[in-house]
Amino acid sequence: MDTQALNLDKSIPLTVVSPRNHFVFTPLLPSASVGTLECRCIQEPVRTILGSNGSYLQAKARTLDTANKRILCESIHNELFEVEYDKLVIAVGVKTNTFGIESIKQAASAHDDVFFLKHLAHARAIRTNIIDSFEQAAIPTVTDAERRRLLSFLVVGGGPTSCEFTAELHGT
Numbered sequence: 201m202d203t204q205a206l207n208l209d210k211s212i213p214l215t216v217v218s219p220r221n222h223f224v225f226t227p228l229l230p231s232a233s234v235g236t237l238e239c240r241c242i243q244e245p246v247r248t249i250l251g252s253n254g255s256y257l258q259a260k261a262r263t264l265d266t267a268n269k270r271i272l273c274e275s276i277h278n279e280l281f282e283v284e285y286d287k288l289v290i291a292v293g294v295k296t297n298t299f300g301i302e303s304i305k306q307a308a309s310a311h312d313d314v315f316f317l318k319h320l321a322h323a324r325a326i327r328t329n330i331i332d333s334f335e336q337a338a339i340p341t342v343t344d345a346e347r348r349r350l351l352s353f354l355v356v357g358g359g360p361t362s363c364e365f366t367a368e369l370h371g372t
């Protein structure tokens with residue numbers, strides 16, 4: 201595969217294929233998850249960034265056919281289609297690393313009160329859960345034990361993201 205540096209000038213049409221239709225400024229995700237910032241303040245639509253010079257397709261690249269310079273894509277609604285390319289840039293990022301603790305992944309998919317913090321959707325879900333927990337805790341019939349459970353938050357990990365999230369939650 202040709203991996204030389206690309207010199208993209210504005211006359212070259214671009215096609216962006218990504219399931220996420222926006223760029224997200226990840227360092228501010230902890231702020232968006234507690235409401236210090238609104239989600240819309242930390243994202244930029246891909247189409248705005250591309251302007252009139254490119255097109256955007258909300259899909260995942262599934263199979264790469266380098267011989268015929270084609271990618272098989274799958275839209276987020278499971279429709280399959282092909283995109284032809286002249287030059288290809290692959291920048292699909294990485295999955296969240298749980299450092300071998302598989303039960304975290306299982307818990308995040310099985311329970312509606314366990315979250316990762318990597319995408320805007322996670323920040324929205326955490327924020328909704330925090331608001332719901334406080335509202336539920338304010339209901340007079342809720343027992344003290346249940347109120348304590350509702351208002352207890354556990355942050356897994358001790359890196360920058362978890363420290364920033366903990367500080368944001370504490371300051372809210």
Ligand SMILES: Cc1cc2nc3c(=O)[nH]c(=O)nc-3n(C[C@H](O)[C@H](O)[C@H](O)COP(=O)(O)OP(=O)(O)OC[C@H]3O[C@@H](n4cnc5c(N)ncnc54)[C@H](O)[C@@H]3O)c2cc1C
Pocket residue numbers: 217218219220226227228229230259260261262291292293294317318319361
């Ligand atoms: C909460 C948080 C805070 C952070 N803070 C900092 C910081 O302060 N400083 C710093 O330097 N870094 C920070 N980072 C790390 C930084 O966000 C990442 O290093 C950076 O986003 C990686 O960029 P990327 O383009 O490689 O991948 P990503 O930003 O993950 O982008 C990958 C894109 O590819 C798309 N994609 C995935 N699979 C496919 C597919 N099959 N087909 C098509 N598209 C696909 C995804 O939808 C996504 O749009 C932080 C990360 C997080 C989560």
